[in-house]
Amino acid sequence: MRIRREDVDHVRERTHIEEVIGEHVTLKAAGIGSMKGLCPFHDEKTPSFNVRPPLGRWHCFGCDEGGDVIAFLQRIDHLTFAEAVERLAAGLGYSLRYEDDDGRGPARREQVGQRQRLVEAHRTAAEYYADQLATSPDALAGRRFLAERGFDRDAAVRFGVGFAPRSGEALLRHLRGRAFTEDELVTSGLAGRGQRGLYDRFRGRLVWPIRDLAGDVVGFGARRLFEDDRIEAKYLNTPDTVLYKKSQVLYGLDLAKREVARLRKVVVVEGYTDVMACHLSGVETAVATCGTAFGADHIRIVRRLIGDDGSNARAEVVFTFDGDAAGQKAALRAFEEDQRFVAQTSIAVARDNMDPCELRQARGDEAVRELVESRQPLVEFAIRSTLATLDLDTAEGRVAGLRAAAPWVARIRDVSLRPEYTRMLAGWLGMEAEPVRRAVAQASRAVRSSGAGPSGGRATGHEDHPEGALPAGLRRPDPRDPVARIEREALECLLQVPDLVPAEDADALGEDAFEVPAYRTVHHAIRAAGGMAVARSLTPSAWAEAVAEAAPDAVRQIVSELTVLPLPADTDEALARYAWSVVLRVAEVEVTRVIGNLHSRVQRLDQAGPEAEEAFADLMAAESYRRALRDRITGG
Ligand code: ZN
Secondary structure, three states, X not given: OOEOHHHHHHHHHHOOXXXXXXXXXXXXXXXXXXXXXXXXXXXXXXXXXXEEHHHOEEEEOOOOOEEOHHHHHHHHHOOOHHHHHHHHHHHHOOOOOEOOOOOOOOOOOOOOOHXXXXXXXXXXXXXXXXXXXHXXXXXXXXXXHHHHOOOOHHHHHHHOOEEEOOOOOHHHHHHHOOOOOHHHHHXXXXXXXXXXXXXXXXXXXXXXXXXXXXXXXXXXXXXXXXXXXXXXXXXXXXXXXXXXXOOOOXXXXXXXXXHHHHHXXXXXXXXXXXXXXXXXXXXXXXXXXXXXXXXXXXXXXXXXXXXXXXXXXXXXXXXXXXXXXXXXXXXXXXXXXXXXXXXXXXXXXXXXXXXXXXXXXXXXXXXXXXXXXXXXXXXXXXXXXXXXXXXXXOHHHHHHHXXXXXXXXXXXXXXXXXXXXXXXXXXXXOOOHHHHHHHHHHHHHHHHHXXXXXXXXXXXXXXXXXXXXXOHHHOOOOOOOHHHHHHHHHXXXXXXXXXXXXXXXXXXXXXXXXXXXXXXXXXXXXXXXXXXXXXXXXXXXXXXXXXXXXOOHHHHHHHHHHHHOOOOOOOHHHHHHHHHHHHHHHHHHHHHHHHHHXXXXXXXXXXXXHHHHHHHHHHHHHHHHHHHXXXXXXXX
């Protein structure tokens, strides 16, 4: 059963693509009718994810994904086409009509996508659990648990906290009564399937609804309350399902996202009650992972929201961990992950090892805010934790401390901070500055050459682009490099509008006309595919295909990117002028390089010899070609 074509068009047209994408990515204006942000589909630090609201399109030039708003939702939330359209229609309050495919009877509107059904089931479950917490006598233990931690009824309502009855089938009965099927209940993770049929996954536990960025409940976290609970684990979570991926969900992110985007800061805490305590204390940027460590996927999600693209020094991530050994280990692991952040990363540890929830209980809201304010840079915490295990009163202890700590300083991503940390390290060790400086310099060389950090992690090298696996010389060049820019613009034209470029000049560009290695390789592929003569005999897509085929694997991605980057011209005439001039400019750069070489050759050679005369004639010819090129560039 299909949604009517005109309804799909209607939904697509009425939806503001920047708002839908803005739920997941912080977008900034990037020229007229264009916005940019960090791509949600690949790991990056400089934005290459483009949205063009007037066209209703998005495209990422890092991973080469793109499409309309429906395609975006499909990708980001793993939806089918129909589910994505249904979600958008619901947002617009628009009633979709469905095609009556087989012509038998009216279309069944209630047959909506699976995801929507599972979301419904979760919403129904969350309401049911919350109601149970408020009314069920059994839930007393849950209410007491909250009260003991300083959470009143309003707090429970604000965070949607609920109680899962002990019977083992109360939720099942409730959901079956609302026409959810067994398959839906199992697929949703709300029920398990045992030998004697289905059972409620959460029994006799306090439950927190976990929401995705759009605010839909996608899973639950559940705390043990009763001594006779046969499941020992203090916390249980929804297993990974179509809706719920533990490596990607962050508890509280739906509540925190606006403040996170506004303040460009996120506070990572350890548990559900910590998130509640933080938000209630005024730290509204707090989130927590759900039954897993803070990993690479979480970093990606957070970075997208804080717009951590290196352009804003204020972007900040604060971790709070217990001060105990486990907490320290988590912090040190975060330092490894930290190398993936550009943002300033800090750690806040309460002096007496209290978590934010305990702190709020003991000392009030103010103390929670102070804890977050008292953060120290993660690297400082890492070094001090390392040193704390050593006896620095002995020479052996100090040397061991230096050996252990120097690699941490050597790995600080912001090179300008290293001298300061070197001085501080000397102070902490009680050593002279010079030997510490030498040890850090030595560690830097070791980090660079081995590619390994102090605990065997990855080096902090160039990770800005997903094609980090390319041979070094073929990596995507820095977009700010002017030569790279001219070369890129020319290649875009050669690939996209071969019938508009000056074909003879283009085909005359030599083997070495392009200086940037990746672009030179692409140019070689263009030559190998037959150059402009062949390009003009093919359709645009066939030409692009031909060049991609001629290109080595390592630059195929770059070819495909150059084929879709929009050209900066809005009329055919302007486009023709642009294509003409960028190709001639590459020719000009090439001939200028040739002229430079001929100049030095003329100067080296004996002025009277035949070789010198020949070189001089070449030089004159090159100079006159360049003059002609310049006339043509300015003449249009
Ligand atoms: Zn991407």
